[in-house]
Amino acid sequence: MARVAAGDRDAFAALIERHREYVHKLAYRFVGRWDVADDLTQDAFLRVYRAAATYEPTAAFSTWLYRLVLNLCRDWRKGQSYRKHAPLSDGLPGPDGGADAVERQELAEVVRRAVEALPDHQREALILHRFAGLSHREIAAVMDKSESAVESYITRGYATLRAILAPQARPRGRPQDG
Amino acid sequence: MQHLTDSEVIRLVACELPPTEDGAARAHVESCRECAARVREQESLWALLGAWEAARAVPEVTAEVLARLDGEPAERLQGRTYFVGRRARWVQVGRIAAALLIAAGAGHAVGRWVGPRGRSDANVPVSVLTADVVESLGLDAFALAPAGLDELFGDQPDQADIERGQS
Numbered sequence: 088m089a090r091v092a093a094g095d096r097d098a099f100a101a102l103i104e105r106h107r108e109y110v111h112k113l114a115y116r117f118v119g120r121w122d123v124a125d126d127l128t129q130d131a132f133l134r135v136y137r138a139a140a141t142y143e144p145t146a147a148f149s150t151w152l153y154r155l156v157l158n159l160c161r162d163w164r165k166g167q168s169y170r171k172h173a174p175l176s177d178g179l180p181g182p183d184g185g186a187d188a189v190e191r192q193e194l195a196e197v198v199r200r201a202v203e204a205l206p207d208h209q210r211e212a213l214i215l216h217r218f219a220g221l222s223h224r225e226i227a228a229v230m231d232k233s234e235s236a237v238e239s240y241i242t243r244g245y246a247t248l249r250a251i252l253a254p255q256a257r258p259r260g261r262p263q264d265g
Numbered sequence: 266m267q268h269l270t271d272s273e274v275i276r277l278v279a280c281e282l283p284p285t286e287d288g289a290a291r292a293h294v295e296s297c298r299e300c301a302a303r304v305r306e307q308e309s310l311w312a313l314l315g316a317w318e319a320a321r322a323v324p325e326v327t328a329e330v331l332a333r334l335d336g337e338p339a340e341r342l343q344g345r346t347y348f349v350g351r352r353a354r355w356v357q358v359g360r361i362a363a364a365l366l367i368a369a370g371a372g373h374a375v376g377r378w379v380g381p382r383g384r385s386d387a388n389v390p391v392s393v394l395t396a397d398v399v400e401s402l403g404l405d406a407f408a409l410a411p412a413g414l415d416e417l418f419g420d421q422p423d424q425a426d427i428e429r430g431q432s
Contacts, residue, residue, distance in 0.1 A: 198317040
């Protein structure tokens with residue numbers, strides 16, 4: 088970051104290359120659309136560059152970066168809430184063949200919608216936990232919340248998802264109702 | 266051992282528990298059918314969430330970001346913008362509102378201090394204030410001693426004169 092702050096474009100390009108995949112996926116999880124995730128990924132790195140001069144390594148760079156991405160996605164979602172747009176779509180390409188592929192896509196869409204239906208903090212915490220693989224402590228740092236608050240978000244988030252996805256989430260080997 | 270909490274079940278499935286706690290939790294699950302069922306449910310949910318794939322080619326953003334940097338003014342790139350984000354904008358709005366409030370309060374206080382000498386308008390009857398207005402507008406210009414002259418030459422009535430005039 089010190090080199091980036093000094094205007095070193097090569098260092099900045101290397102930083103983008105190192106983190107772009109993760110940032111892109113994380114943005115997609117938060118906003119649910121690939122096209123928006125593409126734009127937000129660019130915006131995120133622009134912000135990184137702008138903030139490089141004032142960046143202070145008080146936390147891990149990745150934590151700082153994820154927080155930046157989260158804030159960008161929050162802003163985007165707030166903007167969306169003021170507009171009467173169609174529901175978020177996955178932006179996935181159409182089925183490319185086979186019943187399995189269709190079924191997989193449908194299941195993915197069911198899961199995405201279930202996650203999307205969670206309250207904001209629960210959704211963010213759960214995405215950071217399940218899909219970004221962060222620990223409770225790291226999530227607390229990214230969300231700027233206490234660990235106990237994060238624990239509560241995650242616990243309630245999984246409980247809600249368990250209820251929503253009950254038909255799909257039956258443990259294997261358990262007799263099905265009816 | 267007591268039953269696992271919901272959070273412990275989640276952490277166990279996510280392999281987040283410290284080694285000692287993890288061992289104790291797994292030993293408990295082996296002997297507790299209820300907790301074993303809860304762990305299976307969480308494992309099932311964990312696996313199901315994995316169905317939401319995010320498998321898509323990562324866009325080539327590096328060149329585009331660098332190109333966008335070239336198109337921006339230098340001061341913006343150095344983070345010297347005054348309105349960086351939504352929060353900064355609200356801070357700015359708050360500052361302006363606070364400045365207006367302070368100015369209004371100061372104006373009110375100063376108005377009380379530099380009002381008609383020796384009294385506060387808040388404690389003066391309306392009839393006296395009306396007399397002030399009449400004087401200031403020169404409506405008594407044909408009186409023997411027009412008020413405007415007193416104001417100009419400093420021989421202004423004090424509170425006792427005003428009250429005497431009232432009576």
